[in-house]
Each structure stands twice: as structure tokens, then as C-alpha cells.
Amino acid sequence: MARNPLKDQLAVVGVGSTPYGRDLKRTELSLALEAATAAVEDAGLDRQEIDGICGTGMDPLAMGGSGFLTLQGALGIEKTTWQKNGWLGSCFVYAAEAVFSGLCDTVLVVQAYTRGIGMSRSAAADPFRLRSAQLRAAGGHTIVGQSDPARRWIHSGEPYAAWMARYLHDYGATKDVFARIAVNNRTHATTNPRAAMRTPITMEDYHASRVIWEPMQMLDMDVPVDCGEALIITTAERARDLRHSPVYIHAMSLGGSRVGEYYDNSLGWTENALWISLAGLRERSDLTIDDLDLFFPYDGYTIDTVGCIEAAGFCKPGETADLLASGWDAEANIYRLGGHTLVSTNGGALSHGRAGGFNFYTEAVRQLRGTEGERQVPDARTALVCAGASFFHDPASVMLRTD
């Protein structure tokens, strides 16, 4: 086992989410502020108790958008002792470590996303989105060398398509493994009022969907949306005095490999960053996958979910197809892992919408609190979140539990 001094010492005490939509006609900041205020109100905190902020973005000094510089002023929070921007799943980990280290006591994490012009043809025709992208590019975001064919896989989705082909080739699986993931997530999204895509789909729909990066099809890909998510992390001690039953951070781990940003140099299927992250979590967690009620594997592409399932240890490499087939509930159009673990109950990025996986955290917290009414999973007490679980950069694995 690895050291895990933060075990159950921190808790999520507030969550806030906006609706998800492909064109909400709002700024990223507006969505961020809606989620942030909702999270503070949900926690029952005075906003001046917030003394740390993690905003949205990869650039520590990003201007505009919903970075911490903008958020603190916009939210009227007078004093903070810790600030950072982050993205995808790893920002949750940064915020938690800030509280654990004592750099702040109560941290607000805000993630807002808008459908980028590179994500959608119709978004590219929207003059507001275009202008925002142009100006932000001028603000320091590097446009990588896309004009060199050898560099097109820098932070690209295409290698995930290539890995789908490699996976099918090496393990003899059929694309039904990806179809089941798409159908499962859509089925769960039909009951999620925030989800962007709520009409049920079938395996046939998956197979008939348009090919984008062969063998990847449209229904392998997540849905770019406008959305906002926020949550608040504080100490377990403080959490016990607050409104909701605390959801504790039991263990967490990031993952990094030597691949860097050139994804063509990715290591073997079981050697990339995702496996490192989940191995790191296993070494720190008293809970195992046998204890899991809920699992939130990343699903930016369906192949991410296959990787998460195998890296988490639900089956051996290459065996996900059999696992999902044997765990398939044809009546409900979902699968369960190990006979009981429900997966992506919010619909995931594939159907709830693309929030870098941050919506996995807020969904997990709500389910573990037991507040979800008709869509509540009975007696859900443990959840494993793999948010933003890229094969290559800062995949986060976080084990959450209740008392």
C-alpha cells in the first residue's frame, strides 16, 4: 500500500449544476457563476467562508472565461489564500490537496464549458463562439503545429480512434463492446433532467451512426455542450456541521507517463497514464471494486470507458466485451459490473454532456447523499470516479464514500 494520510479527512459538501444544452446562448462565465452560487447555497455556507478557488482552464493567468481571477471578483468573495485554474477531473484533486495541506479550509471548484468551434460545425458558424476562440488564442493558448502532419496527434482525439482499431485487432473484440457503452449511458441519461441527449438509442443505432475517424463513429463520441458544474470541498470535521450528509474523499490518484503530448508515441494498452492513475488509487484505497455501488468511467470516447473498466480491474485486458455481454440487462438496456455496480448513472459525457468528467463528481455526490428521487440508486454508498481519464494526460481516479 502507498501512503494515504488524507483518507476520509475531506468531504464534498456542496454541488451545483446548470442545465446542459448545445446552445444555451450564455457565456462561460455566466454558466460558471450559476453553478458556483448553486454549490454555495447547496452547502449552506456563507460565501465568505470560501477561502480557496479553483477556476476553469489550463492557463494559470487566463483572462476572461471562468478562471479564478474572474470568479473571485464576480462572486464577491473577499479573501482567498489559495487559487488555481484546472480542468477535467484533475482539478478536483488539486482542490482537495489544497484543503488537506492547510492552504485553505473550504475550496470552491468551478468548471464551465462551452461548445468550442473545433467541436462542432454549427458552433464554428456562431460569431460569438468564433470571436471568443480567436481572442483567447491571442491570450496565450498555443495553437499547436497542426499544419505539420506529423504533429496532428498532439492533444488530438484521432489516436483514440486508432486505439479502438488496435484494441479490436489485438483482442479480437467486436464493436458491440463500444455499442453497449453508448446504449447504457443513453439509457441512464433518459432519466437525467439535465442531460443534453435523452432519447433512447439501440445497438443498431450505434452501428448505423456515421463514421468519423474510422473505426470511431459518431455515437462513440461525447456531446459538446454549454454547461457549468461546481462543488465545494472542506474538512471532514467542518462537513459534519453542514446541511448534507458528508460525502468523503476516501482516496485519489492522478497518473502520468512519459508519453507527453505526442500521442503517436503512446505506450502499450496497459501502460498509459490511465492505468497508472487507477493503480495509484488501488494502492491508497481500503475499498475495492467489489465494494463499488457506482462507477463513473471516463467516456469522452467509448474506448476510454473500456480502458477504465480494465484498468480498474473489473476484468483482464481485452475482456470487457465478455464482461459487458454477461452483465447486460436486456430489459433495462444497461449493464452492471460484477452483478451490481451501476455505471455512468448520469449518462456520462456521451449523453449527459461533455464537462471533462466533472459532472461525474456532482452526480456521484448527489447519489451518495440519496437525494435523487426516482433516479436514486438504492443504498448507494461508494462511487469510483475516473474523470477526464485520458490515456495521456492527468487522468484522475477518486474514491468517494458516505458514512
Added chain:
Amino acid sequence: MTGMADAAEVTHATDAEVFAALPAVLIDRDNVEHYRGLLARRLLINRCAACGYWVYPHRPLCPKCWSWDVVPTQVSGDGFVFLCTLVHQERDPDAAPGEPVSTAAVELVEQPGLRYLAPVVNCPPDRVRLDMPVRLTWVDRDGVAWPAFQPSGPIEGGR
């Protein structure tokens, strides 16, 4: 750091000519020799002079032995297709959809895991196979010859 003299022998293009020929590429002091090589139709990959390790992407330090003595060195151009996707729709919204283009991470024979990303040409896109042996060739794009790979053995039939 050292070794630049060796690289300079492969071409006569000056820095200014390299920048002018490749106006949209992020060229820096760690990769300029690679691009100078491309203009002379030579595929150069940094190689550590101390331990022999091939260093790609282009970085100035050998990640194996921490030697700074990495030398742009021509590769044989032989390899096999390790990863490949057929791009039916480019992410760039301004790009017109057209015939699918293969994009392959070709593992070069010089070293396990040493891969170069390029299209596979002179082969029907639906007949590109994983592990297929390929050899370096060059394709024109925007007036510049770029590396590409073509099958070095017989092409298998349709799927």
C-alpha cells in the same frame, strides 16, 4: 547542442529559408534541424550520441541518460503501422469533407516505440492493416514534400 555541425551538412537551407518554407509550423531551436532535413527530403530524428537512444519528439535532452549530446540523424525509413485511423471528417470546421485519409503512427525499425505520424499512401485506405510493413516516401502538400509511408510488401485484399 553539439552535433549541429553534422546536421548542417545535410542541407543548404538557412534558418530563414526553413521559416519561410513552413510558415504555419511551430519551429524552435529543438526541432529546426528536423525541418531543415524535411526540405532536403531527409527524415531526421534526434539520436543520443552517448547512449544511442532515439529521442522523439524532438527534445534537447536524452531521457535515458540525460546527455545533451543529441544529434539529428537520418532514419532508414522502414517501419510498420502500429496505430491507424481513417479520418472521414477533419476536426477543422473549415476543411471540406472528402475522401477518407489514413493517418498512421508508423513504428520505425530503429527502436521499439519510436513512431512517426504520417499518411499511408499508394494503398487503398481500406486496405491499410495494423502491423503492415511500410517504407518512407514523400508527398507534396502546399508545395512542400512531407513524409508519408507506403506498403513495402504486397497489399492484402479488401476486407
Added chain:
Amino acid sequence: MDARTLVSFDIDGTLETGDPAGPLRLTFVRWAQARGYVIGSCSDRTLGEQSAMWARAGIVPDFVSRKHELTAVRVAWRCQRFVHIGDTRVDEHFAAQADFEFISVSDLARRLAAIDPMTCSQDSSPASTGAVLGGMDRGKDLGQLG
């Protein structure tokens, strides 16, 4: 040969019921259907999603198609003209591939708005839209719009 014209509508970014909502109101679709056009949708949405959209609108389409399967629509319907209305280069690509005329929805909306600003507004009535588009019909059919 059927003398009718078939009009295929993209959904997201084209029709008002799309996500994102497009500039074209369903009154236009209803008008076209009433005029005897063969109408339907062609989208990256699943067939089930497309059917659900039409059912919510109370319109019975003649066909629904996946975006990359427009050629099958052309084979199934023996019409004189085939038109696809959409908002992206992907629409344009698949229209060309299936030998459909492509009409950009933004161009169409601009032309409709030039005839009567009400046509593309939220409160334009089916009657006024029909009247305006009926006026267009002097030019026989949608060809005047494209």
C-alpha cells in the same frame, strides 16, 4: 417519373426544433408538405430521435434518414427534384454525394426575411408565412429560393 420535389431538412442548426435551434420555422415545413412536397429529415440524430422530433411537432414526415444515407432516400423516392437544406459543410458534402441540390439554411432564411421579416420571427403565423411563401410560388417551387 413523379413530378414532385423532395425536400430533406437537417435538424440541428437548421430547424427551429434543432439543438442548437436553427432559423427555419416548422411553418415552412408544414407549408411545403401542404403544397405537395415530399418532406423529411436527414440528420446525425438517430432515426428514433428524428421520429420523436417530428411526433412532438405533430408532423408526419415522408422519410427520416441518417446523414450519410441520403442516397437511399434518392433511390426510394422517384421525384423530379431532390433538395437538402442544412447548415454545415457536412450537409453540403452528403447532399452532393447523393446528388441533391444543397440549400444553405442561412441563405434561405435571409431570402425569406427579405420577403417578410415576420417569416423567420417567433410570432409569424402559419397563415402569413403561407401567404409569403405562396407568393414565392409564382416561381413554381423551391428553386426560386435556392
